[in-house]
Amino acid sequence: MTPGKRDFRALIVAAGLAALFVVLFLHLEAQWAIALLALGLVLGLYFAVRAGLLARVQAAASHHPRAAIAINTIAGIAIIAVLREEHFALLMLATVCLFVTVCLGLTIQFGYAGIVNFSGIAFFGIGAYTTAVLTAHSAIPHLLIIIVSGLVSGLIGSLLILPMLRTRGHYAALVTIAFGILFRTFLEVNDTLGGPQGLKVEGMRILGWSLNDNISLGPLGTVSFYASYAMLALFVAAAAFTLIKRLERSWIGLNLDAVRTDETAAASFGIDVPRWKIFAFTAGNCLAGVAGAIYAMMSGYIAPASFNFGDSLLLVSIVLLGGSGSALGVLPAALLVVVLPEKLQIIQEYRLLLFAVLVILILRFRPDGLLPRTMREYLPGWGRK
Amino acid sequence: MDFGLVAQYLLNGIVLGVIYSMVAAGFTLFFGVLNVIKFSHGDVVMAGAFTALAAFAGLELLDAGVGMFAALIITVAGIVAMATLGAVLARMLILPLRNAPPLNTLLITLMFGLALRESVRLFYPNGSNPKPFPQLLPDLSMTFGNLALRLDSVLLIIVGLGAIVGVHLLIQRTRIGLAVRAVAQDPETARIMGINFERVVLLTFALGSGLAALAGITNGLYYSEVNFGMGLLLGVIGFSAAVVGGLGSIYGAIIGGFLFAGLQTIGAVWFAVPAYKDVFAFGCIIVLMAWKPTGLLAERSSERV
Amino acid sequence: MSAPTLDVTGLTVRFGGLVALNSFDFALRSEELVGLIGPNGSGKTTFFNALTGIYPPASGRVTLGNDDITGLQPQRIYDAGITRTFQRLRLALSLSVFDNLMIGNHRNLYHGIKGNLFGRKRLRQQVEENVESSRRLLEQFSAPLATRLFDSVFQLPMIDRRRVEVCRALISSPQILLLDEPSAGMTHEETRALMDDLLASRERMPGLAIILIEHEMGVIERVSDRCVVLNYGQKIAEGSYRDVSGDHKVRAAYLGED
Numbered sequence: 033m034t035p036g037k038r039d040f041r042a043l044i045v046a047a048g049l050a051a052l053f054v055v056l057f058l059h060l061e062a063q064w065a066i067a068l069l070a071l072g073l074v075l076g077l078y079f080a081v082r083a084g085l086l087a088r089v090q091a092a093a094s095h096h097p098r099a100a101i102a103i104n105t106i107a108g109i110a111i112i113a114v115l116r117e118e119h120f121a122l123l124m125l126a127t128v129c130l131f132v133t134v135c136l137g138l139t140i141q142f143g144y145a146g147i148v149n150f151s152g153i154a155f156f157g158i159g160a161y162t163t164a165v166l167t168a169h170s171a172i173p174h175l176l177i178i179i180v181s182g183l184v185s186g187l188i189g190s191l192l193i194l195p196m197l198r199t200r201g202h203y204a205a206l207v208t209i210a211f212g213i214l215f216r217t218f219l220e221v222n223d224t225l226g227g228p229q230g231l232k233v234e235g236m237r238i239l240g241w242s243l244n245d246n247i248s249l250g251p252l253g254t255v256s257f258y259a260s261y262a263m264l265a266l267f268v269a270a271a272a273f274t275l276i277k278r279l280e281r282s283w284i285g286l287n288l289d290a291v292r293t294d295e296t297a298a299a300s301f302g303i304d305v306p307r308w309k310i311f312a313f314t315a316g317n318c319l320a321g322v323a324g325a326i327y328a329m330m331s332g333y334i335a336p337a338s339f340n341f342g343d344s345l346l347l348v349s350i351v352l353l354g355g356s357g358s359a360l361g362v363l364p365a366a367l368l369v370v371v372l373p374e375k376l377q378i379i380q381e382y383r384l385l386l387f388a389v390l391v392i393l394i395l396r397f398r399p400d401g402l403l404p405r406t407m408r409e410y411l412p413g414w415g416r417k
Numbered sequence: 418m419d420f421g422l423v424a425q426y427l428l429n430g431i432v433l434g435v436i437y438s439m440v441a442a443g444f445t446l447f448f449g450v451l452n453v454i455k456f457s458h459g460d461v462v463m464a465g466a467f468t469a470l471a472a473f474a475g476l477e478l479l480d481a482g483v484g485m486f487a488a489l490i491i492t493v494a495g496i497v498a499m500a501t502l503g504a505v506l507a508r509m510l511i512l513p514l515r516n517a518p519p520l521n522t523l524l525i526t527l528m529f530g531l532a533l534r535e536s537v538r539l540f541y542p543n544g545s546n547p548k549p550f551p552q553l554l555p556d557l558s559m560t561f562g563n564l565a566l567r568l569d570s571v572l573l574i575i576v577g578l579g580a581i582v583g584v585h586l587l588i589q590r591t592r593i594g595l596a597v598r599a600v601a602q603d604p605e606t607a608r609i610m611g612i613n614f615e616r617v618v619l620l621t622f623a624l625g626s627g628l629a630a631l632a633g634i635t636n637g638l639y640y641s642e643v644n645f646g647m648g649l650l651l652g653v654i655g656f657s658a659a660v661v662g663g664l665g666s667i668y669g670a671i672i673g674g675f676l677f678a679g680l681q682t683i684g685a686v687w688f689a690v691p692a693y694k695d696v697f698a699f700g701c702i703i704v705l706m707a708w709k710p711t712g713l714l715a716e717r718s719s720e721r722v
Numbered sequence: 723m724s725a726p727t728l729d730v731t732g733l734t735v736r737f738g739g740l741v742a743l744n745s746f747d748f749a750l751r752s753e754e755l756v757g758l759i760g761p762n763g764s765g766k767t768t769f770f771n772a773l774t775g776i777y778p779p780a781s782g783r784v785t786l787g788n789d790d791i792t793g794l795q796p797q798r799i800y801d802a803g804i805t806r807t808f809q810r811l812r813l814a815l816s817l818s819v820f821d822n823l824m825i826g827n828h829r830n831l832y833h834g835i836k837g838n839l840f841g842r843k844r845l846r847q848q849v850e851e852n853v854e855s856s857r858r859l860l861e862q863f864s865a866p867l868a869t870r871l872f873d874s875v876f877q878l879p880m881i882d883r884r885r886v887e888v889c890r891a892l893i894s895s896p897q898i899l900l901l902d903e904p905s906a907g908m909t910h911e912e913t914r915a916l917m918d919d920l921l922a923s924r925e926r927m928p929g930l931a932i933i934l935i936e937h938e939m940g941v942i943e944r945v946s947d948r949c950v951v952l953n954y955g956q957k958i959a960e961g962s963y964r965d966v967s968g969d970h971k972v973r974a975a976y977l978g979e980d
Binding site for chain 1: 454456510513514517519520521523524525527528529531532535536539649650653656657660690692693695696699702703704706707710
């Protein structure tokens with residue numbers, strides 16, 4: 033077999049296994065099966081990293097980026113096709129994809145540029161509320177509203193970062209924590225934005241077609257309307273992923289890493305530290321805003337209670353669990369953190385406690401996370417030179 | 418606005434200022450010795466109040482749950498428990514991460530705070546609801562015109578200020594305090610001079626956490642109510658106060674604490690919706706930090722090139 | 723003799739009440755190697771930091787060629803052609819050797835968002851060119867190191883980390899290189915090898931002037947064209963190593979006499 037064929041085989045096997053896992057994880061109901069799958073995922077990834085299997089797949093993907101995208105898109109569509117009639121499973125799949133998008137944004141901020149953001153859920157919320165207001169009070173096409181919501185999040189974020197630029201590490205953390213808490217307080221007391229009851233949001237329509245209608249396939253059954261949202265969310269997450277990988281493998285990604293590792297050294301070599309911090313923070317918040325916009329349309333209703341400070345910490349947990357700066361790591365981490373508490377009723381109530389302890393253990397004993405970030409590869413097939 | 422009302426606002430502001438200063442003093446102590454920010458500090462404040470509440474439940478079983486004596490017992494219980502917790506936290510989570518990026522320390526303590534908060538919510542009997550805090554201080558008040566000066570408020574102010582001054586004297590005037598200052602100045606040299614670095618760190622964390630417990634109990638006695646989420650805001654306020662005052666300086670913590678309380682009071686007078694007072698106060702803090710990034714009393718420079 | 727490239731007059735740096743550098747005058751010609759010596763805390767590194775824009779100078783004037791570069795931001799100083807190493811290495815340990823060198827080559831790279839994220843033709847071309855030039859530069863210092871271009875700096879021994887830091891400062895072909903105690907943490911032999919390689923690679927970089935802060939007098943004696951001695955932020959002597967080392971004020975400063 034030629035190396036090229038071996039690459040394709042590795043990619044197809046990996047994508048197939050991942051898709052199979054996601055389907056089982058979302059479809060199965062038995063508590064023991066879910067627990068077993070979660071444990072299997074963590075152990076499986078651990079040994080795949082140890083045995084170098086994952087490195088092989090990553091090398092294959094890096095050598096054939098287009099093929100990797102195509103194969104994984106097919107796998108994603110296949111997941112949706114298999115689960116087409118299950119409302120709950122599709123809703124969760126879409127939620128995972130949206131959280132992946134937000135956490136990829138946090139990866140640009142924290143993983144690359146080293147800016148902590150403890151108000152991730154607030155920027156998600158800004159996107160959601162912008163969408164709620166715009167769908168109710170304007171005739172802007174819904175696809176455009178998603179983009180505008182992302183831009184509004186980014187813009188508000190870039191105002192917030194101005195005081196953060198003059199300060200370092202801890203102070204910046206304080207600013208985002210204060211903002212995250214204030215955002216929720218502000219929503220609760222602001223009557224125009226619905227107060228504690230929140231706002232209703234119209235479902236999404238693209239060219240007159242409503243995503244909130246189930247699709248009838250005649251004798252083949254009915255496709256849940258959540259399948260449309262899952263597809264949209266999957267597409268957005270995939271686009272974000274591609275963009276972030278490209279960002280990482282460019283001089284811009286290098287600039288961000290330089291800012292994170294040593295601001296003084298970075299500035300001494302001509303890197304405009306404030307500029308790249310603003311860029312990273314704004315780009316990350318735009319992604320959070322876009323995800324929030326789709327979330328609002330999908331759930332049809334948003335309220336301050338969905339945008340707690342604790343949820344921001346959950347987002348940070350996802351990034352750290354996956355491995356700081358590891359875009360690939362965000363995927364299994366988001367899957368675990370979002371789906372596990374929903375499916376395992378025993379832990380639903382304890383989820384914040386559980387993830388808090390988990391992050392403490394990760395930071396203490398495995399600070400690189402589930403899938404540690406690998407060396408930067410600027411060009412396809414870089415590792416084989 | 419009449420004099421009585423102004424005085425009432427002023428008194429309320431002073432009690433808040435004392436509470437915030439106590440929390441801020443903890444942040445300043447930890448930053449002083451170890452250059453770390455312990456974000457679980459607010460939740461230690463909350464846990465201190467809940468420990469006192471549990472101690473009170475114990476006293477009630479013994480039919481001793483009344484009066485100043487009970488107040489003293491539960492305060493000591495809260496302080497001792499949190500001081501121990503602070504030292505354990507420093508030993509288990511903070512010292513091992515000394516050489517990791519500072520953000521990791523920040524995250525691990527933030528997550529520890531979340532774990533503490535969730536533990537109280539889940540495991541304290543009926544912990545997810547606000548709990549009434551016993552009124553143990555004498556219910557006396559003096560009236561001047563239409564100002565009712567409550568004795569318990571005065572008592573809380575005296576005890577709180579006394580505690581901060583006590584900690585300050587401990588740091589400035591005693592041998593132990595000298596060791597703390599030596600470590601704060603230069604850990605390596607202090608170690609060479611035979612100072613037990615780890616013991617100093619543990620002591621500082623115990624001290625700061627004990628102060629946090631006192632702040633939590635003061636808060637409980639003043640508002641007659643505690644809840645599992647109270648630490649989050651108190652912690653952020655305490656940290657803001659410490660930063661605005663200038664991290665590493667106890668005076669800074671006091672200035673910052675009273676400044677924040679003052680801003681909140683102004684906000685409360687200004688806006689009809691009470692919740693906006695926090696939005697206003699934090700807004701001012703963010704602006705202040707943009708203006709003076711290292712605080713009103715400048716923090717010592719930590720960057721070596 | 724060529725005109726001075728770098729001209730410093732009356733440069734003063736204050737920290738609160740402390741005068742860390744007091745009215746310092748200094749001139750550097752192209753292709754010159756000047757040793758900057760003095761006891762600990764005498765203001766050597768402070769001079770580098772003031773020159774590179776990390777500390778704002780209280781007064782004084784710095785010109786490079788015909789440009790006034792006093793008090794510019796570090797980025798602008800780098801763009802003007804002054805690069806440096808740090809006393810305590812400031813490399814990005816988690817990144818590869820190549821990444822670290824490319825941080826040093828910032829001004830020759832393309833940073834537009836469009837071409838970095840989309841299209842990427844230019845990026846590919848720059849990456850390929852820079853891989854070659856990085857390899858060539860590293861080879862002048864150590865052939866084995868040049869084969870480890872894509873390993874993380876974390877995996878390298880001290881001597882190689884120093885080499886990477888020096889190469890990071892050299893790769894953008896600066897006019898002036900500031901070396902802050904390159905011998906720190908290395909053995910005599912390692913320092914000697916590094917200096918020899920540096921002198922050899924200087925042959926290939928016409929016009930490059932170097933200011934070297936060093937505690938090992940053997941190194942200064944061997945490589946410097948001229949020496950400047952600082953004590954308590956003040957210049958106390960200047961001249962050839964032999965003149966300076968015989969100066970009684972310099973001896974007093976080092977032996978701690980008045």
